[in-house]
Amino acid sequence: MRIRIDDPADPRLDDVRDLNRSDAAERRLVIAEGPLVVGRLLESRFPVRCLVGFPGRIDSFLAENDVPADLPVYEVSREVLAEVAGFDMHRGLLAAADRAPEPELGEVLAEARTVVVLEGVGDHENIGSMFRNAAGMGIDAVLFGNGCGDPLYRRVVRVSMGHVLRMPFAHLAGTYTTWQRSLQQLTDAGFHLVSLTPDPGAAHLADALVDEQGQPWGKVALLVGAEGPGLTEHAMRVTDIRARIPMAPGTDSLNLATSAAIAFYERDRSLLQPRSE
Amino acid sequence: MRIRIDDPADPRLDDVRDLNRSDAAERRLVIAEGPLVVGRLLESRFPVRCLVGFPGRIDSFLAENDVPADLPVYEVSREVLAEVAGFDMHRGLLAAADRAPEPELGEVLAEARTVVVLEGVGDHENIGSMFRNAAGMGIDAVLFGNGCGDPLYRRVVRVSMGHVLRMPFAHLAGTYTTWQRSLQQLTDAGFHLVSLTPDPGAAHLADALVDEQGQPWGKVALLVGAEGPGLTEHAMRVTDIRARIPMAPGTDSLNLATSAAIAFYERDRSLLQPRSE
Known part of the structure; x- marks a missing residue:
């Protein structure tokens, strides 16, 4: 489910917003950066919520990985991602997942x-x-x-x-x-x-x-x-x-x-x- | 030989100037940061040229280390050091030495x-x-x-x-x-x-x-x-x-x-x- 987002204020990007702030989403979610780690997140026990990335990075990632058809994949420009995340994310691909309970x-x-x-x-x-x-x-x-x-x-x-x-x-x-x-x-x-x-x-x-x-x-x-x-x-x-x-x-x-x-x-x-x- | 320097442009501070620039002194000198490493530089084969630091850091370093009496020790404020080095050097103590020839x-x-x-x-x-x-x-x-x-x-x-x-x-x-x-x-x-x-x-x-x-x-x-x-x-x-x-x-x-x-x-x-x- 690939969706282009051009507005940095779009709430669908909240999972990857202000990642360097102390109240960032990463405190309640799991954030993976770069194709290798995003791939490992998709194979993990953590329920993936969305992928966010530059169009080219998403193209190459989707070509090499199985991504559930209903997973939101947000395509953004480098500028939009930098503004949302709060820094320049040169790897151009990240994913957010829910934290899952720890095993006993x-x-x-x-x-x-x-x-x-x-x-x-x-x-x-x-x-x-x-x-x-x-x-x-x-x-x-x-x-x-x-x-x-x-x-x-x-x-x-x-x-x-x-x-x-x-x-x-x-x-x-x-x-x-x-x-x-x-x-x-x-x-x-x-x-x-x-x-x-x-x-x-x-x-x-x-x-x-x-x-x-x-x-x-x-x-x-x-x-x-x-x-x-x-x-x-x-x-x-x-x-x-x-x-x-x-x-x-x-x-x-x-x-x-x-x-x-x-x-x-x-x-x-x-x-x-x-x-x- | 302790000397207070208040002018960031003072050429006596050139050994630690613009340390993050590609043509920085560190390419031709050896730069040590922090008391542990500065102490090791003083014991090394590299001829130390000067020590630079905040007054308090120099006090405590001199109390615990043998420093040759003729070695220039430049006392600077945090602001002066930040301007000279090009970034905030929170450890507040550094030293520069000449590079020595490698052993055979x-x-x-x-x-x-x-x-x-x-x-x-x-x-x-x-x-x-x-x-x-x-x-x-x-x-x-x-x-x-x-x-x-x-x-x-x-x-x-x-x-x-x-x-x-x-x-x-x-x-x-x-x-x-x-x-x-x-x-x-x-x-x-x-x-x-x-x-x-x-x-x-x-x-x-x-x-x-x-x-x-x-x-x-x-x-x-x-x-x-x-x-x-x-x-x-x-x-x-x-x-x-x-x-x-x-x-x-x-x-x-x-x-x-x-x-x-x-x-x-x-x-x-x-x-x-x-x-x-």
Whole structure:
């Protein structure tokens, strides 16, 4: 259902209006930018409301993707889109979807073998990169603990290259008492809880992911805190083991998404048994 | 030598003038921003020309760092600095240094056990993150092949958290013929050349970093290409082995600096013998 809109005030464009404002639609919707991510939104569990783009971008997108016949596709000029969105959207294609309810924790954990749990991670770029890395390296789900940013924020969607739309995620409880209890739910579900820490006294990551016989744990939950403060002692205390990525003396700790990627790699590596070594 | 400057046109501030312009001083100087990185510049091989900052920032920096008594320290207001630099520099402290000649390749390789070689990596943010990860994980030097960005660009300095100022780096030759010959120099120096590639037919990274007896190679050069195109076939052909980081089907390849960090981790891991497994 392709419709040309020339009036920036047209209410049909409200879903993509003033995207940089704090009360923007992205707080209640999911916004995807660029053909790759818009394509992933269309395949996701989120009910797409509309596509908006430059005529040429829409032409090429429709030629390569299945778009429901009844989905509104709004064709706009570059100038109109810039005025509506509030900035020059050079990719020229975006889509808005409704936020869908999160799956239940039990449902997310049912089939999962490896999950990552974030605590206090407010930085949207870090969350986005973390989703991209998690998707790339076979992590089954992302769980959010206390003090984390919104995983459906536009910047997360973009930096994750849309993987946040595909990968299951759920929020654990929000207060400190229940946060520990939430972690207990993971233990009860059979997960081995591994905290990432720069503490030089912690076990080497590779040792933390295998049991005393060198066999990988069946189910692992990797806990990661924000760059700088790291995980709270509160969270670390309920985990089974603290793991470190060895760092050269006098250097800074790694970026959160990078640390997580190394942990994902090591987890995958531990599951490849036997190796040639 | 602390000097207050109130005139934005004062030529003594030329080292930090118009930093976002393409003909900016940063093309011929090294610019460090913020106390951490300015501190690292002062400890580096680059001859520092001046410090520029807000009075309060200079006070706290001088209280915590050894600054040569004859180094010009220019005190400016936020408004003056914004006008000179061309944007609001909220960190309020920067320093300029002369570029120093690069060390000879032979000198860089002499003591090195692990080096990383970049090919076609133009993105300054990627180069900066790569330096940060390399420093953090014990890499000895960074070598630049064809088509790479300027490692002393301001953004690289910032994103690397100043590690580009501390870590030895050198450029390999610039044409395709000599590029292969440059890689040959690494082989001649006893390095085992390992190309990173997303090719699913390549060896697992862990296997590529050890010999047939499972022992780590004494010297390793890790070759990394740009996100997207990756290494040229030209470069890969002269390496000893092609290595992959396993990826989940249908996902995108990892960010360059993230892939490199995983390779650095695995290299370090391979050198820790014996392990508990």
